[in-house]
Amino acid sequence: MLHRPPAPQVSRSPPPLHHPIPTHPHYAIPDPPATPLDAHSPHPKGQQGQQQGQQAGGYMRYTSSPMQPQAGFSPPPSYGGQQGYQPLGDMGGIGNMGMAGMSAPHMGNMGIPPTQQQSVQGMQMWGVNDATAAMGMQFGQSAMRAGQDYLDKNFSIHVPLPLIRHQFNVSNSYVLHKLRLLVFPWRHRPWARKPKQSDTGAQADGWQPPREDVNSPDLYIPTMALVTYILLSALQTGLQSRFHPEVLGVVASKALAVLLIEFLSIKLGCYLLNIQEHGQVMDLVAYGGYKFVGVIFTMLVGLLQLGRSVYWLTFLYAFCATAFFLLRSLRQVVLPDASAAPSNVTVTSAQRGRRIQFLFMIAVSQLLYMWILAWV
Amino acid sequence: MAFSLGTLIYVSLLLVNAIAILNEERFLARIGLSTQSPAAYPTGFDQAYNDPSSGGGSGSGPSVRTQLVNLIGAVRTLLRLPLIAVNVVVIAYELVLG
Numbered sequence: 095m096l097h098r099p100p101a102p103q104v105s106r107s108p109p110p111l112h113h114p115i116p117t118h119p120h121y122a123i124p125d126p127p128a129t130p131l132d133a134h135s136p137h138p139k140g141q142q143g144q145q146q147g148q149q150a151g152g153y154m155r156y157t158s159s160p161m162q163p164q165a166g167f168s169p170p171p172s173y174g175g176q177q178g179y180q181p182l183g184d185m186g187g188i189g190n191m192g193m194a195g196m197s198a199p200h201m202g203n204m205g206i207p208p209t210q211q212q213s214v215q216g217m218q219m220w221g222v223n224d225a226t227a228a229m230g231m232q233f234g235q236s237a238m239r240a241g242q243d244y245l246d247k248n249f250s251i252h253v254p255l256p257l258i259r260h261q262f263n264v265s266n267s268y269v270l271h272k273l274r275l276l277v278f279p280w281r282h283r284p285w286a287r288k289p290k291q292s293d294t295g296a297q298a299d300g301w302q303p304p305r306e307d308v309n310s311p312d313l314y315i316p317t318m319a320l321v322t323y324i325l326l327s328a329l330q331t332g333l334q335s336r337f338h339p340e341v342l343g344v345v346a347s348k349a350l351a352v353l354l355i356e357f358l359s360i361k362l363g364c365y366l367l368n369i370q371e372h373g374q375v376m377d378l379v380a381y382g383g384y385k386f387v388g389v390i391f392t393m394l395v396g397l398l399q400l401g402r403s404v405y406w407l408t409f410l411y412a413f414c415a416t417a418f419f420l421l422r423s424l425r426q427v428v429l430p431d432a433s434a435a436p437s438n439v440t441v442t443s444a445q446r447g448r449r450i451q452f453l454f455m456i457a458v459s460q461l462l463y464m465w466i467l468a469w470v
Numbered sequence: 471m472a473f474s475l476g477t478l479i480y481v482s483l484l485l486v487n488a489i490a491i492l493n494e495e496r497f498l499a500r501i502g503l504s505t506q507s508p509a510a511y512p513t514g515f516d517q518a519y520n521d522p523s524s525g526g527g528s529g530s531g532p533s534v535r536t537q538l539v540n541l542i543g544a545v546r547t548l549l550r551l552p553l554i555a556v557n558v559v560v561i562a563y564e565l566v567l568g
Contacts, residue, residue: 347474354478366537448534466473 257376261313263303271308272315276387279415285309285422311423313376316383320349323386326393327470333397345470349386352463356382359459363452367445369428381423385460388412389467396468413464417457428453483556489545490553503539 275282288307290300304312327345331337360378363369395408428449498504532540 344474347476351473351475351478354475358482365541366534368532368537 258313260303261311261376261380263305264312264314265305268304268308268312269315272304272312273387275308276315276384276419277391277415279419279422282422286426309423311377311380311384313380313383316380316386319386319390320346320383323349323390323393323467326390326397330393330397330470349467352466353379353382356459356463360456363456364428367428367449367452369449374427377427381420381427384419385416385464386467388416389464392464392468393470409464409468413461416464417460420460421453421457424453424456480560483560486545486549487553487557489542490549492542492546494546498542503535503542 287309288302290302301307301310304310304314324342324345328337328341331341357378360382389412392405392409392412396405429446492498494504
């Protein structure tokens with residue numbers, strides 16, 4: 095366009111040059127005053143050409159004037175900031191400025207105000223970021239939910255959580271009553287557990303929680319008794335000045351091994367005697383754990399240094415109490431009552447005799463277990 | 471202080487090994503615990519615990535011996551391959567760290 099000052103002379107030039115240039119010179123030649131700068135009309139052609147050149151320059155300036163500040167302030171603070179948000183925005187500031195200078199005139203030519211354009215672009219970029227973040231969040235949430243489901247499913251398969259919750263549903267009065275029962279079980283009369291009464295009045299399969307029924311086994315007392323037993327044996331070894339931190343682990347391992355042996359032997363006996371039991375794993379563990387109460391009682395007496403005979407008498411008494419308690423409590427596991435049991439299980443007299451023997455063996459084996467436990 | 475969970479694991483592993491190596495023809499059949507002939511040879515051991523009227527699980531559920539036969543058969547069938555792996559692991563552990 096800067097070739098236009100000599101345009102009047104070159105008006106006859108071949109069309110390929112004229113083609114991209116506006117064809118005003120044709121009409122500009124007859125009446126130069128037609129231009130807005132008509133006030134200076136009495137000018138020579140060269141001046142007029144200069145004027146037009148000026149005008150063209152002005153026009154150029156006009157078109158370029160929005161571009162000029164653009165290129166000057168090419169990285170506006172917000173724009174640069176948004177450039178920084180781009181994951182691949184590791185280009186230097188110069189590259190940024192070049193990018194902005196390149197893109198800004200295009201925007202100016204498109205006629206959209208640059209600030210709006212930038213804001214639109216920024217919103218797009220923010221939108222992209224939001225979508226990515228939302229997708230990531232959703233993915234994370236779904237992964238976490240899947241993991242939670244997996245954990246819940248497998249955990250509930252391997253560990254019967256409702257049963258455990260049922261076993262820990264205790265109250266203060268129950269715990270006191272049960273401890274009294276474990277230490278002195280001779281005068282307790284009804285040993286049968288209370289079945290759970292459903293709303294319809296019919297007998298539902300299930301038992302009332304320990305809070306309601308003192309004969310129900312719980313896991314609270316065995317757990318606490320196990321921990322107390324471990325600490326108490328640590329105290330005993332400490333009083334004999336042979337404490338070592340390893341004692342805690344050894345004692346815990348021994349206690350768990352005893353529990354496991356008893357549980358396995360009861361399970362094996364139940365299998366061999368074909369005793370139907372449903373969902374009573376936790377009950378058996380609980381009944382096995384009650385022996386710790388007697389062991390703790392014995393150890394407390396032993397800590398009082400009252401002599402060997404008192405200690406052994408206490409041990410024997412605790413064994414008898416625990417054995418009697420188990421005899422009474424496991425009776426309904428091994429020998430279901432004819433009235434309470436479902437009718438499809440019939441126990442013959444021979445089976446009954448064998449089961450009573452098995453029950454008696456369980457009770458007597460408490461002597462071995464408690465001796466292993468009390469001998470720290 | 472040797473009585474702990476580790477000992478218990480060893481004992482149970484050895485017991486299961488002992489059950490798994492019982493020979494069907496040479497040993498189990500002779501004491502009447504074979505899977506093929508459950509009630510063929512009642513011995514004194516079975517007489518003490520097993521009522522003849524309820525033998526073989528005819529009347530009121532399987533007897534002690536039937537359950538025992540089932541248990542031994544299940545252990546010998548089911549636990550053979552896992553026992554090999556567990557034994558290899560335990561032997562390696564004992565060789566390295568025992």
